[in-house]
Amino acid sequence: MAGFDKVVSSYEEAMAGLTDNMTVVAGGFGLCGIPENLIAEIKRKGTKGLTLVSNNCGVDDFGLGILLPDRQIKKIIASYVGENAEFERQMMAGELDVELTPQGTLAEKMRAGGAGIPAFFTATGYGTPVAEGKEERQFKGRDYILEESIVGDFAIVKAWKADRYGNLVFRKTARNFNPMAATAGKVTVVEVEEIVEPGELDPDQIHTAGIYVDRLILGNFEKRIEQRTVRKA
Amino acid sequence: MAGFDKVVSSYEEAMAGLTDNMTVVAGGFGLCGIPENLIAEIKRKGTKGLTLVSNNCGVDDFGLGILLPDRQIKKIIASYVGENAEFERQMMAGELDVELTPQGTLAEKMRAGGAGIPAFFTATGYGTPVAEGKEERQFKGRDYILEESIVGDFAIVKAWKADRYGNLVFRKTARNFNPMAATAGKVTVVEVEEIVEPGELDPDQIHTAGIYVDRLILGNFEKRIEQRTVRKA
Amino acid sequence: MALSREQIAQRVAQELQDGYYVNLGIGIPTLVANYIPEGMEVMLQSENGLLGMGQFPTEDELDADLINAGKQTVTMATGASIFDSAESFAMIRGGHVDLTVLGAFEVDVNGNIASYMIPGKLIKGMGGAMDLVAGADNIIVTMTHASKHGVSKLLSNCTLPLTGKGCIKKVLTDLAFIEIKDGKFHLLERAPGISVDEIVKLTEGELVVTGDIPEMKL
């Protein structure tokens, strides 16, 4: 299959071209729906000086947290960064630059980046530390701040199913930031649990169109659960 | 069923509360995916002085065009308004105020209205008549203009299927502006071809969540085709 | 006696209405789900992309792909829908959620709220809290009225970095139900057995007490 076939056969190939000091936009919320094998490949490559854009930074030994011990992350743009001792140490020691961004603003910055919108106004963060250095303006008597969009050199994404053209379907709350991340990378790399032939996915039910996807790889996933809460049957 | 049941049984009830001089945001592209019976109900009610926000204005005897003979429309915000003789007459006579808006900007204005974003920058329209009176600004060396969002008093929407909670599924290109319109009405009214019970739609495959929908009605649709193009089998 | 966490949740639950879409923050707000009045339907929004959050899963139902904003495994209620984070916050920022309940460190008479950061201590981030307070019209803040050392959390001016400015109108503490308007706290109800004097003593910001203040009914 030529043309639109996005499938690559190795993680090395999937992350080829990622070099030091690049910006990487990542999908996932906590450990749910994270591109765990693409992250592991970044660790293996040893790429350094990265700016990461992700809602969270994983835990000590899983997710983006595994990039901390070798100091691969220079800066992270995230909304919530608890649950990680090494992260805390590096941040307190000033070794890691953390730009805290409200979760909705972060999602919208990724979407805007992918959609060619350089900046938008939002009420979120007005009058708070988030507003520092940002333009403030009233519309219809309400106060807003101006937020700029984000585009990464790479976007790393976890989807559930894809066809070979890179049309993606996500599953349950593993969707989260993944569809926006997919639009916001100059190179977008996606790992999935299942790859089907073009035409097998219902066109009405595709969450992310293949036009955003540059490379696609079939992975095996641990899918670690961060807060295992159950009730008796 | 209490609480989240959005189903109403008459078109009169569906459009109750619509009064003169209100703003109505409508889904549809050409005659595809238009809320044809909700439009017919507005004609029946005889509501006047309306501002309509819709990509097009129908044709002489179908779609929003049927609101023209009784002069129900004061102003229309649209991207393309051909194919309608009475429209042309009213516009040329200065009886109808037409605000031409690029199609992508129009879609984004509706989305932003529903998403609590009062304004955004876009390159679309920079240096053209659309930019007149709008703020211009450079980001990373490129020129953009500031566009404000739209919220309507009512939004009228056509979906394919819904559950009683107002969770919506659209079909093929009849989706178009409908999902954005659904978010951009203070009161959102949706007509559909089929209503199912809550739980029957796959939560992963719902296009518009019921939270946006105030009223839901089961309709019969003519679905007129504007440009019938076929090939030999 | 001061309200327990469960009792705070119970009182908040009385503010629910049939057909409400509600976002419950982590901690006490989460407990509100246990006190939804019988016969009333409420749909819970979880900002990681789920409308219609159900109860915790059984071992058999456990699914790593289905969590709430607190990263706990959950299930979906009948009629639930799933969406991405941009859409989730479009819903929140656009004011489509009927009621938001969340915790705080401090609130003040101008409706300011501080809830995400204590300078000098570890900074974990605001998550979705800034979006929630900026987007919702109808917010209830749940918190203890004062610290263990008797330092009021209802202030003339918040001392901690703000989560949102001028956005809080209702506060339910372990001692009182308070409305914020015109730059003042207004005492609406007191916890059973708690006197107005006790509340006044533990409220640093200006507190208006008009007429007899009823006890909460739980």
Next chain:
Amino acid sequence: MALSREQIAQRVAQELQDGYYVNLGIGIPTLVANYIPEGMEVMLQSENGLLGMGQFPTEDELDADLINAGKQTVTMATGASIFDSAESFAMIRGGHVDLTVLGAFEVDVNGNIASYMIPGKLIKGMGGAMDLVAGADNIIVTMTHASKHGVSKLLSNCTLPLTGKGCIKKVLTDLAFIEIKDGKFHLLERAPGISVDEIVKLTEGELVVTGDIPEMKL
């Protein structure tokens, strides 16, 4: 001889590459789909919300819910996807479409394009054209080089209201293939049998002619 509409489309099709996502405007651009080189895969974006537009339907396939941006009934190609208008223009505005082909009334040496409005005549609107020219890096404008009365459409300055400013780099007319850079037109190719002189005569804006100008191969 001046190119026919079909020949213009044929020459544009030579600019396609395997794996390109392409948006074809109404008119001549639509005809490009008929000349996609064999063995090459190209996916057509229709801005009303379809990526992977197929051919016209048979009577049996006819579906009122499936149209293109020209409001014609169409089908879907294998691997197509459907999305809403905001998403469709996110795709376009975000620069994700590889090639856009559209018609125009005028272009000028600064890459300005006028294509949607003739003052005094009926104003139908810009549809998606302003978004397409602002969002795409790679645009080919197809048009006749001059009016029937010999008035050039390749100008020093557009006279009609603009659709976009400084966004056009390639123009294919019935007489020539022209690149726009550094505030000038540059003649790349001429239609078979058309002389450089004829093109110069019908080009009002400054036209750079460097060396021998090859004839187009069709």
